[in-house]
Amino acid sequence: MQRRFFGSTVASMVDGTAHRRFGEIARKWRGLAEKRRDYFVELYRSGRWKIYYTEQEFVMHMREVTGVVDLWAEAAPRPAEDAERARCNAA
Secondary structure, three states: OOOOOOOHHHHHHOOHHHHHHHHHHHHHHHHHHHHHHHHHHHHHHHOOHHHHOOHHHHHHHHHHHHHHHHHHHHHOOOHHHHHHHHHHHHO
């Protein structure tokens, strides 16, 4: 299932300054989501997750966290990812 968030329709309705500002905010949210994922990865590697969660709870949270990171990666791609995506679509 492919999701599109802020495709060309929305982007074309927003002027340059507002569009750049939106991009900055979206990249910050993506960064926060990635930090949260990194925190859960560190919990897993250290084994500390067992203090706070059952295995089922931890797996559920980890899936949620990785899903949110994927959503933000799609909504706020980095410039290098945009270039890679364009190359893949052109091929």
